[in-house]
Structures are given as structure tokens and as C-alpha cells.
Amino acid sequence: MYLVIVGGGKVGEPLASSLINAGHEVFILDHNQQTVAALQRELGMVAAVGEATSVRDLNDAGATRAEVIIATTDSDEDNLAACQLARNHFDIQRTIAVVHSPENAELFERSGIDMVISATSLILANLATAIPSHPLIRLMPIGDHLQELVAIKLPAGGLLIGRKLSEITLPYGTNIILIITSEGKSKKPDPDIRIEAEDEVIALSPTNSTAELWILLTELR
Amino acid sequence: MNVIIVGAGNLGSSLAQKISDLGHQVTIIEKNFGAASSLPRGRVNSGLLKVIHSDGSTASAMIEADIANADVFIAATGKDSLNGLTAQKAKMIFGIEQVMTVVKDPDTKNLYDSLGITTINQAALVSNQLAEFVTQES
Numbered sequence: 001m002y003l004v005i006v007g008g009g010k011v012g013e014p015l016a017s018s019l020i021n022a023g024h025e026v027f028i029l030d031h032n033q034q035t036v037a038a039l040q041r042e043l044g045m046v047a048a049v050g051e052a053t054s055v056r057d058l059n060d061a062g063a064t065r066a067e068v069i070i071a072t073t074d075s076d077e078d079n080l081a082a083c084q085l086a087r088n089h090f091d092i093q094r095t096i097a098v099v100h101s102p103e104n105a106e107l108f109e110r111s112g113i114d115m116v117i118s119a120t121s122l123i124l125a126n127l128a129t130a131i132p133s134h135p136l137i138r139l140m141p142i143g144d145h146l147q148e149l150v151a152i153k154l155p156a157g158g159l160l161i162g163r164k165l166s167e168i169t170l171p172y173g174t175n176i177i178l179i180i181t182s183e184g185k186s187k188k189p190d191p192d193i194r195i196e197a198e199d200e201v202i203a204l205s206p207t208n209s210t211a212e213l214w215i216l217l218t219e220l221r
Numbered sequence: 222m223n224v225i226i227v228g229a230g231n232l233g234s235s236l237a238q239k240i241s242d243l244g245h246q247v248t249i250i251e252k253n254f255g256a257a258s259s260l261p262r263g264r265v266n267s268g269l270l271k272v273i274h275s276d277g278s279t280a281s282a283m284i285e286a287d288i289a290n291a292d293v294f295i296a297a298t299g300k301d302s303l304n305g306l307t308a309q310k311a312k313m314i315f316g317i318e319q320v321m322t323v324v325k326d327p328d329t330k331n332l333y334d335s336l337g338i339t340t341i342n343q344a345a346l347v348s349n350q351l352a353e354f355v356t357q358e359s
Contacts, residue, residue, distance in 0.1 A: 053302045055328035077278070080309075081302035081329070088332040103280055104306070110313050 004029065004066045004092075006052035006082045007073030008039045011098060015072065017043060027061045030073075053081040055089050063090040071097040076104045083113050105208065115146065116208060124211040136214045141207070148207050149177075152217045156197040159219045166191035171209035171216070178202040225250065225291045227277030227307050228298035229257045232323060232343065236297060241270050248286040250277035278307040280314065288315045296322040301329055308338045 001024050005012050008030035016026045020043060028047040030036050039047035050057030052073050063069070069086040071079035076099055083095035096115040099105045108116040125136065139149040154160065160168060165176065176189040182198035195201075205213050222245040226233050229251035241247045241264055248271040251257045257272050264270040275282035277298070288294070294311040296304035301324050308322040321339040324330065330340045 053329075054326065075302070077300070077302040077306035081305050084305075084332055085329070088335060089328070101279075104310075107306070107310050107314060111309060 001025070001068065002062065002066050003027075003068040003070060004058070004061050004063055004086070005070045005072060006030070006058075006078070007071060007098075008032075008035050008047055009072065009074065011072040012070075013039060013042070015070065016046065020046070027066075029057055029061045052078045053085065055085055058082070058085060058090065063092060066090065066092050068092065068094040068096065071095075073098075074100065076100050076108075080104070080108060080111060080113070084111060087112065109208075115144075118208055121208055121211045125214065136210070138210075139202070142204065145207055147173075147204055148210060149202065150205050150210055150213070151200055151202050152214055153200045154195060154197065155218055155220060157220050158195075158197070158217070159221050160195045160217060161197050161221075163195055164191065165189055165193050165195070168195075168216075170203075171205070171212045173206040174209055174213055175204045176201055177204055222246070222292045223287070223290050224248070224293045224295065225283070225286045225288060225311075226295045226297055227251075227282075227304075228296070228323075229253075229260065229272070230297070230299055233295075233297040234259050236295065237270060238264075247271070248273060248291075250275055250282050250286055252276050278303055278310065280310065283311065283315060288317065291317055293317075293319040293321070296320075298323075301326050305329065305333065308333070309336065312336065312338060 003024055003026050005016050005028045008028040012028060016028050019026050026046055028039055029050040029052060031051055033049055036047045036049045063086060069083060069092050071082040073079055079097040083097045086092040087095055095113050097108055097113050098117050098119060099108050100119050102118060102120045105116055105118045135153055137151040139151055141148045179187040179189055180200040187193050201217060224240050224245050224247045226237050226249045229249050237247050237249045238261060250273045252275060254274060265272055273285050294317045296307040298304055304322040308320045311317045312320045321341055322333055324340045324342055327342055333340045
């Protein structure tokens with residue numbers, strides 16, 4: 001598969017390296033001369049100096065025959081524009097972008113970017129895993145890492161304790177699959193089921209929304 | 222009419238003044254304090270031209286600029302991609318119908334046309350006008 005990566009920095013460089021090792025053909029565009037020189041030393045002639053948002057530079061990078069574009073620059077606006085130009089001018093079928101400001105994630109998704117990776121949400125979700133009191137356990141990634149199976153334990157003083165499932169608005173795309181009580185009994189997630197303290201909720205969650213789900217379920221009164 | 226302009230560079234500032242001259246209420250968002258200093262002081266003091274010192278690409282700045290009551294939104298910073306993101310946020314998140322963006326790269330016109338965002342290409346405007354002058358002279 002031929003992939004164009006814009007931004008050859010801390011994310012783009014190891015990404016390119018692992019894609020090349022997996023047998024893919026990769027070309028990296030970066031506006032920094034030194035970054036490009038370093039990439040060429042490490043990976044060979046697979047990088048050039050150019051602007052992520054320039055149609056001409058994308059064309060020179062071979063965008064016309066690329067199947068995927070991955071935008072990993074540290075500027076949200078450049079990542080958005082690069083993916084949109086890739087789709088609009090070069091008809092690239094799959095667009096993937098890193099978004100830094102959580103506020104921009106919604107716009108990225110609405111703009112039709114196929115996969116939006118929110119750096120902040122990933123860090124938040126990982127921090128949540130590390131907090132022992134009401135943990136988040138990632139059980140399994142599903143479907144290209146777009147979704148994941150997670151387990152979240154509800155704290156005793158939580159805002160949702162005593163509420164029916166039907167009264168709770170979950171993040172978009174989230175499905176509760178099973179609830180396990182503190183005694184280890186399982187409850188089917190019917191709308192009339194009430195959440196109790198120390199319940200463990202097993203849910204299928206879009207990876208981007210896991211942090212939001214964790215915050216919702218563990219918020220204290 | 223309520224008009225929001227993001228960016229008080231040469232273009233944003235003169236645009237703000239022109240639109241304000243026509244009697245419209247203009248709010249200009251500019252994060253750099255220095256850049257906004259070229260705006261007509263009297264009009265700023267009288268509140269006809271409102272200046273907000275903030276990052277105009279953020280929702281919080283747009284809300285501070287009262288985007289809910291805006292009729293026209295113009296992204297006029299010096300960076301094409303930033304204008305693109307800002308314009309799309311105004312259009313898609315806040316539902317502003319009349320959104321314009323300043324672009325330097327003519328290649329981006331196609332993209333923003335497809336999103337229903339009007340592009341203003343300074344270089345194209347200038348060269349068209351010059352070409353008109355030249356043909357009139359001859």
C-alpha cells in the first residue's frame with residue numbers, strides 16, 4: 001500500500017519507520033529541512049521538504065496514487081487542510097489525522113476525516129487507567145482500533161448511582177454490554193436497570209470517546 | 222448587520238474599517254495586541270468596532286464575539302489553513318450561513334467551494350484589476 005505522511009516529527013517518523021518495516025511504501029512531507037535530512041539518513045529517500053497544505057507539494061509526494069494520507073504535524077489547521085485537500089484534489093480514499101486541541105476533534109470528524117486521533121483524549125484515557133480508585137480497564141481493541149471494549153468501575157459516591165440506564169445519556173456510539181455487581185453477579189443492561197455503587201460496566205466504546213465515558217461514569221456527587 | 226472578522230493584519234484591519242464605514246457592527250478578533258492598534262481609535266472607543274484579543278480559531282473567542290448573532294463571518298489571518306479551520310468551525314459548529322475565507326493559494330478554492338465557504342483570493346483580485354487597467358489604457 002502507498003501512504004503519504006505529512007509531518008515527519010515525533011509521531012510521523014516512528015510511524016513511517018514501522019509502516020516501512022511492515023512492507024508498505026511510504027512518502028513523508030515535512031516543511032523542516034533538518035527533519036527531512038534526518039529522515040533520509042534513517043529511512044532512505046522517502047522524505048522531501050514541502051508544505052502539508054500545498055497541492056503542488058502533495059502532488060510531488062505522489063498523492064495521486066496514494067491510498068491513505070496520515071496528517072501528523074503539530075498544527076491542527078494544517079492536518080485538517082492536508083486531509084481535506086487529499087480527498088478533494090487527489091481523491092485519496094482514507095484520511096487519518098492527529099488532532100491536538102480537543103475542541104477541534106468534533107470539527108475534524110464532521111469534516112469527513114475517516115479517523116481522528118485525539119492526542120489529548122488518548123493521554124486522558126491512559127491517565128484514567130493509572131488512577132486506582134475507579135479504574136478503567138481496556139479489555140480489547142476492536143475494528144481497526146476505532147472501537148474498544150472497556151471495563152469501568154463506578155465509585156460509591158458517584159453521580160449516577162441509583163439512576164436507571166434509560167436516564168443516562170452515553171457518548172455517541174457507546175453501547176453498554178454488561179454490568180457486573182460488586183458480588184460478581186451479572187446484570188443485563190436493560191433500560192430499567194439501576195446503577196449501583198461498585199458496579200463494573202463493560203462497554204463497547206469508540207476509542208475517541210472512552211475518556212468522555214470514563215468521566216461520565218465516575219463523576220462524583 | 223453583525224460581522225465578525227478574525228485577524229487584524231493589513232487586510233483584516235482595512236476590511237473592518239470599510240465594513241464599519243458602511244454602518245455595520247464589526248467585531249474583530251486578533252490575538253496580537255500590536256496588530257489591532259492600527260484600527261481607528263475613535264470607532265473602537267465608541268464601540269462601533271469591537272476588538273477581542275484572543276485566538277480567533279477557538280470556540281471561546283467566537284462565543285465572546287457573540288457569534289450567535291453574527292450574520293457574516295470572515296477568516297482573514299495570514300495563514301490559509303488556519304483560515305480554513307476557523308471558517309469551517311464558524312460554518313459547521315456555529316451554523317453561520319455567510320462565511321468567507323481569505324486564501325493565498327488558489328488551489329484551495331475548489332475545496333472551500335465544495336464546503337459552501339466563499340474564498341477571497343487577494344492576488345487574483347489585484348491581478349484582475351491590474352489587467353483591467355492595462356486593457357483600458359490600450
